[in-house]
Amino acid sequence: MQIARRGLAALMLTPLAQRLARPALAQSAWPERPIRLVVPFGAGGNLDTLIRIVSPSMSQRLGQPVVVENRPGAGGNLGTENVARAAPDGYSILVGSNGALVNNPLLMARLPFDPARDFAPIGLGFRTPNVLVVAPRFPAQTLPDFVAYAKARPGQVACASAGTGTTNHLLIELLNAATGAGLLHVPYRSSGAATPDMLSGALASSMDQITTALPQHRDGALKMIGIGLPERLASLPEVASFAEVGLENGGLTSFIGLLAPAGTPAGPIAKIQAAFSAALADPALRQRIEAIGNLIAKPEEQTPEGFNRVIESERILSRRAVQLAGLKPE
Known part of the structure; x- marks a missing residue:
């Protein structure tokens, strides 16, 4: 029995065993460094304002800094592409809205990303009528x-x-x-x-x-x-x-939510979603958000599945409006 135990302990010290254990350890320890929320527009707009209201609360709950990073350009496409190409590890998150996720794919013939293929929804946060x-x-x-x-x-x-x-x-x-x-x-x-x-x-x-x-x-x-x-x-x-x-x-409303690069593990997505929803439930934050005209998403929309349904619904309605306007991809 003692020999068997010594053999098991020796095995656990081998490089192979350590590599096999590392993903589980990394998963449980996540996050180990700051998380960046990429806003694909300039500072000071409604989307930027909203995410800066909730990011300090998210940081407290996640135990790491949650940093808002503005990457404007090309109607939101530059910042969106930045996250689409980022490592799927939960440390780069898109603050997404109708433009890049719904409207641009209907109106632009070439995009450097595919919203449906390249992103994993985390949760809807806000609607702006x-x-x-x-x-x-x-x-x-x-x-x-x-x-x-x-x-x-x-x-x-x-x-x-x-x-x-x-x-x-x-x-x-x-x-x-x-x-x-x-x-x-x-x-x-x-x-x-x-x-x-x-x-x-x-x-x-x-x-x-x-x-x-x-x-x-x-x-x-x-x-x-x-x-x-x-x-x-x-x-x-x-x-x-x-x-x-x-x-x-x-009709249509403008929406704002969080998305991760496709392939991001379920663990980080669940932790970010929980921190985001907890921030949205804070009465003081809700009052600040609603005072400037925004609406907090319904609880069922704050989940990955709920946010995905919202995006799909908006795509259908926006596609119809684009057809009514006679707009063609350019």
Whole structure:
């Protein structure tokens, strides 16, 4: 018996045994170094703001620094590709949204990554509704009146977006199809870029993210009259849902979630998902997030399976909107 024990101990000291044991040890010890959350846009935007609100809480729960890294460029493609090509070890995580994951594959003929093949969803974190905003002196100041006014003047009522192929542009197309409003799409260079023209009265309306439009709505400079959700928000009961004028489920929303490179082990994904969901459940953080107009994802959407279903649903709806707009991959 003693000889057998000595033999087993000797075996455990061999290089082969040590190599075989190393994956299990690494798995249990993960994370052993900082984790980077790659934001594929510049600092200061809504996506960047949201992930910086929750990253300190995630760091506390994971026991390692969670570092936000901005890698802007090519409509989100540069940062997205960076994570797609990273080692699948859980230390490089994408903060993903509609643009690179849904819209760009429908509109760009060549992408350096495949969202469905190259990523493993971790969990959805936030939804950012898009809203229809009108100038203060525009004749129609409710959503039904606005639709009726536009239908009587097809192609004459301009509605701005943050650019061709963006989520708010695609929502304009879905609203036109559902209501027959015949809005004239006017692409601007970014979210909020149309605000000066709205304030001057040179532009009738705009489809914008709620986070951009909410300050002007609250101070009365502009007026939100419609929101891309299945029902009205309790915090904004005066703003009608697009579902009220016939757009099924209110149309598209902008989403933000975490994804790992494909092939990342289940252990790190589960730990990141648990830390992310715990941060989202913190009442103080929720209050900060909702105060600027964002919505926390439902618990069932915060799982890998739930987030994957959200992405697939958005792909179907966005593909339809792209077809309605007559857009082709370039």
